[in-house]
Amino acid sequence: MRGTFYQVEHVTRYVHAGRASTSQHVACLQPRVSPRLTLHAHDLDVDPAPGAMVERLDYFGNVLHQFEILTPYLEMCAVSRSLVEVWPRVDSINFDDSPSWESVRAANAWNEEAAGGAEVPPFDPDIEYCFASPYVTLDPALADFARASFPQGRPFVAGAIDLMRRIHSEFRFDPGATTITTPITRVLSERHGVCQDFAHLQIGCLRSLGLPARYVSGYMLTDPPPGQPRLVGADASHAWLSIRCPRLGWIDLDPTNDALPDVRHVTVAWGRDYGDVSPLRGIVLGGQRQTLHVGVSVIPVDPPAWPGLVVS
């Protein structure tokens, strides 16, 4: 049996007004291998050529590439190319069958003040997805907004899906309205943003109720307007979230598209928030003002489309 094959190209280009003397970068661009994703090939090509490139795993198990450019430049371009094969979830889930949201919260509750010497709860490494993180503050306003989706006794997953629907219908997708540093409380009050904001917002809502959720970065297959050809580089990188439910494990939710990601989403990395999985962060010395150009193409392909690739 075969999954769905995509060829993904992610181009990041920085154009500087003046000469940059050196720069250092950490890329989080390699799709993450999981039971539902096979990575057949990946290649990160940087121009100007980096002095050295180190590959390592981060705390969350994502693959990072760290490199430095020591030759002065006006323009830097990083191209990440992947050939991935993705599969749908094998288990069909009855979301109404998930445990109540209160029981999920109780399982993660930890009261430091009451704890003085109290019995230590069983170790759960994912408990960190219940806490505030640099881009996701916890706030009563977020909890208030979320509560409408979580009436007493409602199954956790059903509530989370309802919350996703509300964000999708009540918030306007507006690429110019926010930046990555816009606090989610402002996204909440102004009712607009982009995919990162919606993912952060829903994560913040859930965590404010004591429920675990993590941030997922990746790509999504989009359909060109009817009758028009697919344009290379017309897409952007995408972000959604994942909630963790006892028995069912991690379940992805895409509030930007009101969708449960399946074979149209390609996961690159996950972490507490954007800061953990930023696709290409860097420190540039000199260079003055910079302009960022990003182009992403997700193209369905028949295997084997990659030169030299043999898919068994």
Place this chain on the structure above:
Amino acid sequence: MPRTPTDNRLASLLSLYETPTGHVDELFDGTQSLRPHWEQFSQHAGTLSAESLSRAQARVDRQIHENGVTFNVYAAADGLARPWTLDVLPFIVPAGEWETIDRDMRQRARLLNALVADLYGRRDLLTERVVPAALVLRHSGFLRACAGIEPPGGIFLHLVAFDLVRGAEGRWTVLETRTQAPSGAGYAIENRATIARLFPEAFRALWVHPLGGFLQGLRRALVEQAPVSGGDSPHVVLLTPGPYNETYFEHAYLAKELGFPLVEGGDLVVRRDHLFVKTVAGLRPVHALLRRLDDDYCDPLELRADSTLGVPGLVQAWRAGHVLVANAFGTSVVQARGLAPYLPAVCQRLLGEPLQSASFGPTESPRLSHAPVWQKDGPASRGVVLRVFVATDGEGGYQVLPGGLARMSGADQRTVSTQRGGGSKDTWVLSTPAISAVPVGEARAPRSYATTIDEGATSSRAAEHLFWLGRYAERSENVARLLRTVLVRLTDSDALPRRLRPIVLGTCRSSGLLLEREAVVERSAALEQAGAVIESALVAGMLDAKGHQSLAYNVAQTVRVAAAARDRLASDNWRLLNRLHQQLTDSAGAAIGLDEALEIVDQSIVALVAVGGLEMAHMTRDHGWRFLSIGRHLERLSFVSATLEDVAASPLRADPMLLEWLLDLSDSLVGYRARFMHHPEWPHVVDLLLLDSHNPRSDVFQLLKLAKHVQLLPGNQSPDLADLVQDAERLVAMAAPVMRSQGELFTRQLALDEMLVKSQQIAAGLSDALTLRYFSHVYDVPRATV
């Protein structure tokens, strides 16, 4: 309980002092008798009287000020440094009590190190449910970028501080733990130097534990564990957030005591996973970093992207094992007070031994024990928190500084916070004759492992600070001399006849001592009033640190750059500048007469000359010193050529009174008289002040020195610098023939004009070219992309 009258001196002095009920008193026991170690102190403390203690306290305050022991408060809008407060009475810990503290705190440091290693490594404590995962994973100090990193020798913690409070049963109990970048050890050692000399007899009789050895141990540990490759000798630096940090004094102090260069993030760079410091001779490897910068600020690439204080790539260099970082990044997670209830189990699990010390639980707020602090009107009872310091000893273990920082609560008696104005006490740990054998003064200087500080080691930033120190110190001296020559002559119309006033005051104006508007007043004022008007304008111009380029302003700038470079300056140097600055500040705003103004100017000149002398007598002749000298010569060159040009352009330039003033201004009057034995004549004055390569104040002398120093600077000279050096040498070569050509007036005049103009161009050009070649890359602004 009222105390019974006693013939004990300390007890009677403290008879009015009262500790609130419910608090243990450190000096008196339950029956209101002096405790034995305080009894002993009292016997040997000499004449203790309210007057003597108040006088001693005043001396302590003054000394602290002059030594520049400061604690900056961020909140102060003017960014000024607030002096550290130190109480005249020491805090005494008896030997038996200290033995327990020493043993327990060493165990605790070992424990915390093992705890950090587990949390960033195997996480056994979490999986085995010894520590609740939430306590760790929710803590902002748990840095995920550091997971899995093993530091050199397995040592995460090189320096730890514990705040101890005397608990209910009299036992010292841990209130707070500082593992991030603990401050206070430097203040503790500096406190000792101040207080021990007040009670020399008691200090000897009580066998107070010396503090030497502690820093050497730390130093040895860092030097020996620094990962060094390929025959390099270990190079250790101390990373500071900079002069605006609240404990910057201590950073500079420790850098000096440890012999590690003090650097800021901008001085460091990571290339191919190795750390380097930018020096005037290029990049130089760094093998270990003692940091006083909070870890999340240390690397904008992997930690806080908005940090402008860190070094991009530092975490990766550390991860790759190429640099030792003390303390390791991520260690502040074990500061969490919530961990306290679990530490006994952690100790059992990780060290296989019971935890010997107790700590207060996360929500407990203990009642502090009390001790007296000496205030203006007598003793006051204040709460004590004893901060003790534990460091690696360079032999695989930990050592405790046998002393510490006794921090006293503020007047509200609840908070102990240096930022809110609580004071500190020198802590005396009592010991036995054998231990105290090392005299304090001798033990303070680290001796072993002399670093080989090579010529190129001067960081670009230090070089820039020293360059400006040279310029401002010289400029201050020039301004002071100018003031003196004018103020002295104001009272004597023979010395400064009215015809000369425009040119002399013009020089004052171009030096920034007189404002344009004051010069107008002077011109229009009636003859008999003019003197008074000028006098008050000049005195104002001397002390006003804001409106003028005054003496006070220039001295303040000198102190400011000296503060940034203070790890390279002798403490006497610092003391002289600080005292001068204080004097000028104190005099500002007061109505000051001419003779008082002259006295201040005289004292300023003496202090500034002494500062210059110390630079010659004390400083190592490395590139740092060279930049300082270049700054001085450059400033002197532009001053002497500018004043000469003013006079040369004047029709009165042959006037002996004017020439005498000019010679006085250049401190060359005595030299002139010795050589020429007659009234000043213009050609001779020109020879002496412009052309004479033997006069250390002459134009040519500065050009010679500048050419020499610049050529000795490291690396390739930029074309600009090389051209300027050539220009300087050409002018020097012109000088001798011109000196001999007294007769050919026309040629001589042309040469003089050229020299004066060119000299000023060289001064300005050199400053720019040096900045470009040696300093500027320090200030390249790093930009983050996320």
